[in-house]
Amino acid sequence: MSDDTAIFVGTSDADQFLLLKYANRHGLIAGATGTGKTVTLQTIAEGFSAYGVPVFMADVKGDLSGVGQMGADNPRAIERAKQLKIEGYAGRAFPTIYWDLFGEKGHPVRTTVTEIGPVLMARLLQLNATQEGVLNIVFKVADEQSLLLLDFKDLQSVLQWTAENAGSLTTKYGNVSKQTVGTIQRSLLTLEQQGGERFFGEPALDLKDMIGRDASGAGYINILAADKLMQSPRLYATFLLWLLSELFEVMPEIGDADRPKFVFFFDEAHLLFDDAPKALLDKIEQVVRLIRSKGVGVYFITQNPLDVPESVLGQLSNRVQHALRAFTPKDQKAVKTAADTFRPNKKFNAAEAILELGVGEALVSFLDVKGVPEPVERCFVAPPRGRIGPATDAERAAAIKASPLAGKYDRAVDRESAYEVLNGRAAAGKVEHDETAPAPTPSRRGQYDAPPPVSSGPWGRTRIPQTEQEEVPPPPKPRARASAPRIPAEPKPPRTPASRSDSIGTTVAKTAARTVTNVLVREVTRAVFKDGGSILRGVLGSLRK
Numbered sequence: 182m183s184d185d186t187a188i189f190v191g192t193s194d195a196d197q198f199l200l201l202k203y204a205n206r207h208g209l210i211a212g213a214t215g216t217g218k219t220v221t222l223q224t225i226a227e228g229f230s231a232y233g234v235p236v237f238m239a240d241v242k243g244d245l246s247g248v249g250q251m252g253a254d255n256p257r258a259i260e261r262a263k264q265l266k267i268e269g270y271a272g273r274a275f276p277t278i279y280w281d282l283f284g285e286k287g288h289p290v291r292t293t294v295t296e297i298g299p300v301l302m303a304r305l306l307q308l309n310a311t312q313e314g315v316l317n318i319v320f321k322v323a324d325e326q327s328l329l330l331l332d333f334k335d336l337q338s339v340l341q342w343t344a345e346n347a348g349s350l351t352t353k354y355g356n357v358s359k360q361t362v363g364t365i366q367r368s369l370l371t372l373e374q375q376g377g378e379r380f381f382g383e384p385a386l387d388l389k390d391m392i393g394r395d396a397s398g399a400g401y402i403n404i405l406a407a408d409k410l411m412q413s414p415r416l417y418a419t420f421l422l423w424l425l426s427e428l429f430e431v432m433p434e435i436g437d438a439d440r441p442k443f444v445f446f447f448d449e450a451h452l453l454f455d456d457a458p459k460a461l462l463d464k465i466e467q468v469v470r471l472i473r474s475k476g477v478g479v480y481f482i483t484q485n486p487l488d489v490p491e492s493v494l495g496q497l498s499n500r501v502q503h504a505l506r507a508f509t510p511k512d513q514k515a516v517k518t519a520a521d522t523f524r525p526n527k528k529f530n531a532a533e534a535i536l537e538l539g540v541g542e543a544l545v546s547f548l549d550v551k552g553v554p555e556p557v558e559r560c561f562v563a564p565p566r567g568r569i570g571p572a573t574d575a576e577r578a579a580a581i582k583a584s585p586l587a588g589k590y591d592r593a594v595d596r597e598s599a600y601e602v603l604n605g606r607a608a609a610g611k612v613e614h615d616e617t618a619p620a621p622t623p624s625r626r627g628q629y630d631a632p633p634p635v636s637s638g639p640w641g642r643t644r645i646p647q648t649e650q651e652e653v654p655p656p657p658k659p660r661a662r663a664s665a666p667r668i669p670a671e672p673k674p675p676r677t678p679a680s681r682s683d684s685i686g687t688t689v690a691k692t693a694a695r696t697v698t699n700v701l702v703r704e705v706t707r708a709v710f711k712d713g714g715s716i717l718r719g720v721l722g723s724l725r726k
Contacts (some may be wrong), residue, residue, distance in 0.1 A: 330598070
């Protein structure tokens with residue numbers, strides 16, 4: 182195998198190489214804790230860098246940062262080099278660029294809220310379907326209102342504006358409740374307390390700064406300090422997924438090339454797939470399947486192969502499987518699954534070998550020159566040439582200072598965006614009042630002792646202060662007319678009540694007569710209609726004849 186076409190990974194009965202031509206067919210590095218996954222990852226990453234292929238990997242435990250320092254001084258590495266009969270084994274420092282989401286151990290990594298988009302933002306905030314729908318409306322409104330969503334406070338401002346205008350937005354976009362907006366705001370607060378607001382802002386990360394080579398032609402090894410980031414697993418997974426999706430968007434189609442343009446190592450891959458909705462899993466599968474033609478190789482690093490869905494696992498052609506522990510039925514299933522993904526080798530049983538592997542020993546299967554998986558081999562992984570272990574703080578600081586990106590991302594830029602625009606609109610409605618005059622006490626409409634409206638606008642009297650209200654001079658007073666002195670009118674005599682002409686006795690007699698008459702009429706009428714009904718009918722009948 183020619184050294185300029187493949188990466189030397191380890192030795193079994195024969196040397197094992199990862200062909201650069203098929204390195205963009207993706208891969209998997211799996212194994213239990215302490216079995217040597219990190220060293221294998223460093224060995225493969227150094228191989229890509231040596232052949233001019235830039236890589237990205239997250240330093241979850243903090244022990245990958247030493248790749249930028251010369252190694253080959255580790256006793257175990259020297260012993261492994263002798264065991265594998267590696268001639269001229271020597272240390273080498275690889276060009277390294279350090280990144281840190283919090284800006285403490287590397288160049289700050291930022292992106293804008295718009296670039297993250299509502300789908301990844303909903304996953305980051307752990308929103309349900311209803312809340313995600315409202316978040317989509319928020320992004321839509323911001324786009325229609327030309328409100329730039331750049332940083333954290335921009336999203337908070339647009340959410341507040343959406344809650345204040347929920348009634349008018351509901352008629353256009355569907356139900357937008359203030360309660361749902363409040364839930365999203367609480368999730369933002371939780372993310373802010375975890376330090377997630379530092380991820381949003383400008384200058385945003387330019388992926389071209391990761392895809393580069395140094396003066397000697399070696400590809401940059403981009404290391405993300407993730408030891409602190411791992412305290413927020415969802416933020417870690419969302420960031421790496423965003424980075425992968427951005428690579429898919431910006432990288433041009435190149436088809437089959439002699440080597441990848443970029444290699445992406447996704448450590449702790451189970452965090453990407455835990456509780457992921459089906460729509461997101463479909464998106465990940467699509468990206469993994471299609472990004473190959475853009476010259477990007479994706480390698481997942483995890484403890485258990487079952488952490489990766491079968492639809493994605495089937496896309497991973499280059500496999501390195503370290504030892505697994507099978508103490509439970511689930512662990513035994515994982516061992517069987519890992520063994521079944523390899524092309525069988527008649528020399529040994531893969532399922533049994535997985536349980537017997539030592540530290541730094543693995544089952545490997547790469548694509549051959551025809552692009553076909555080779556039979557699984559049991560091999561010892563070659564030692565890396567960079568330092569095994571972390572770099573010191575002084576070494577890291579020196580590397581950051583000498584980086585070609587020094588000073589580019591260090592200072593955040595806060596240009597005018599949604600937050601400033603919305604605050605400007607609110608401030609435009611304010612007027613300066615004379616501080617010497619007592620300000621009216623605000624009160625609700627209908628409140629007792631409420632003062633009258635304090636200003637007058639173009640549409641009548643209003644409680645809303647107007648901008649630049651012109652001072653209107655008071656109307657001129659009417660001129661007084663000369664008139665004769667007024668003569669008071671003569672007072673009218675008081676009205677006396679009318680007197681009655683009848684005496685009291687006469688009035689009582691008249692009232693008694695009316696009462697008797699009414700009683701007689703009532704009794705006669707009752708007798709006619711009750712007892713004399715036949716007489717009445719006879720009279721009416723004769724009248725008809």
